[in-house]
Amino acid sequence: MNSGAQLDCSAPSVHRKICIQMTDVDSQSGRAMLKLRELLLRGDFHPGERLSELPLVARLGVSRTPIRLALQRLAHEGLLEMVPSGGFQVREFNLTDIWDAIEMRGVLEGTAARLAAERLGDPVEMRAIRDLQQQMDTTTLDTAESFASYMDLNEAFHAAVGDLAKSPMLIRSLAYVKTLPFAAPSAMVYARSKLPKAAALFIIGQEQHHGLLEAIEQRQGSRAEALAREHARLARRNLESVLSDQAILSCVPGASLIKFSRAARQ
Amino acid sequence: MNSGAQLDCSAPSVHRKICIQMTDVDSQSGRAMLKLRELLLRGDFHPGERLSELPLVARLGVSRTPIRLALQRLAHEGLLEMVPSGGFQVREFNLTDIWDAIEMRGVLEGTAARLAAERLGDPVEMRAIRDLQQQMDTTTLDTAESFASYMDLNEAFHAAVGDLAKSPMLIRSLAYVKTLPFAAPSAMVYARSKLPKAAALFIIGQEQHHGLLEAIEQRQGSRAEALAREHARLARRNLESVLSDQAILSCVPGASLIKFSRAARQ
DNA sequence: ACAGCGGAGATTGTATACAGGACGGAAGTT
DNA sequence: AACTTCCGTCCTGTATACAATCTCCGCTGT
Structure with missing residues (x-):
């Protein structure tokens, strides 16, 4: 059981399974959400880091509108939190x-x-x-x-x-x-x-x-x-x-x- | 206690208290959400009824963007549900x-x-x-x-x-x-x-x-x-x-x- | 009469333009 | 030297334009 040798923790097939979808994949906002969630769980952003929308446009390849939607959904999920002055930041646990x-x-x-x-x-x-x-x-x-x-x-x-x-x-x-x-x-x-x-x-x-x-x-x-x-x-x-x-x-x-x-x- | 005489169930002072806010009031989307939630709780829409965005533009006095946001938040709250083909409808309990x-x-x-x-x-x-x-x-x-x-x-x-x-x-x-x-x-x-x-x-x-x-x-x-x-x-x-x-x-x-x-x- | 089909209208999803405000840095003052 | 103030830049919130798609209605054929 305890394979030990290779600790392939980032095996996508495993992480993907954990990631519940609950959204339509065939839409820009759905894809943006899944992609962003994967980035968050993979640790591409520090806790507390503010997520600006414009950089995400380049990174996710979609417009600001679906990104806004994805950010809000992830905030509802609890991975992000809205900052009072506007925008979202990565939540720290x-x-x-x-x-x-x-x-x-x-x-x-x-x-x-x-x-x-x-x-x-x-x-x-x-x-x-x-x-x-x-x-x-x-x-x-x-x-x-x-x-x-x-x-x-x-x-x-x-x-x-x-x-x-x-x-x-x-x-x-x-x-x-x-x-x-x-x-x-x-x-x-x-x-x-x-x-x-x-x-x-x-x-x-x-x-x-x-x-x-x-x-x-x-x-x-x-x-x-x-x-x-x-x-x-x-x-x-x-x-x-x-x-x-x-x-x-x-x-x-x-x-x-x-x-x-x-x-x-x- | 049991006043009986006037059954002022729609007394806004009472209903307003039940309505949790949890959103910034001084924004178009926040106001749209509160207003829409009040309409829903007051029974202005039938259960199962589809809520189109354009009529809400006239009714709530804001653009489609904040209305979309309000609809999505209310769906997360559970008062609405998204229909697979797109859009939202009033949830039935x-x-x-x-x-x-x-x-x-x-x-x-x-x-x-x-x-x-x-x-x-x-x-x-x-x-x-x-x-x-x-x-x-x-x-x-x-x-x-x-x-x-x-x-x-x-x-x-x-x-x-x-x-x-x-x-x-x-x-x-x-x-x-x-x-x-x-x-x-x-x-x-x-x-x-x-x-x-x-x-x-x-x-x-x-x-x-x-x-x-x-x-x-x-x-x-x-x-x-x-x-x-x-x-x-x-x-x-x-x-x-x-x-x-x-x-x-x-x-x-x-x-x-x-x-x-x-x-x-x- | 009923089922299948097609098209027009309506509606959502997406992109983008614009305005108001927040944040940060630099300069001036105490 | 530190604090305050002002200005510029960036960013978010909002409005709107456009395109794809869904829905609904009427039509036609069996």
């Missing part, structure tokens, strides 16, 4: 922000799991998510392709829990917290694979998936909620481990936007 | 959406309360929120001004719990769910005052506020979370009562965007 963002995801996914348990009609509804779980169990995790596949399955699994909750509003809020690059379910998965204890972490994660489905199936809402929260905290523990190795940290998307204050955490 | 939106607020405010309890440093930090609580306790609730004051205090109280959580990320998510008009803490308060059992409901609400502060002060995170969730469910019970009276329902901002399906609820 600290470790507490990431910590709390993952906690928020855990809370919302916990709610999704609880609602899924409370609202489950026929156990047949769980067939799709059971299928995802079994596919993840049988993923070998020895090649780059199997990693990408695992990340896809993981994203799909978490989305499926949201679907079982049968609440558009919840899915909406969940999508919102996931827009932050390091709060997505698979954000830490790739970095995790580089850790020494990677194998153990994957086993724990799968065990939590299993327990979660069991709780939902047996309509144990409170247990499902607790398990989903704990599952998100596994990502936080990953983060904790990843912090010790700068090389691995750079695998986390948007790591360049993190400001490390002297106090390690809290 | 059903009762389950409102139900779940309030539940989501409860979950996030519950998390805020838990974090507030877990992260409370010195009990002195609670002086401001204690002050708000006492002011609410002594509010008479017999005049329109006292209502407005109560709603302000209520909003401030809920915001203060968020501040105590010391988590910008949580405040961000909380702000997001509150953008939906009927999910704000004070959305149901005004309509509630028209209910027969208004006095009892206010007493219950105040009691919950009191218990919440006690739990936070004694660092009882789990209890604080449960109380905050239950407090939001009081708003849901208000909604349930309000639904029985069409006249009172129209006091809820954005009520005209609600589609009532044959199944009353769930």
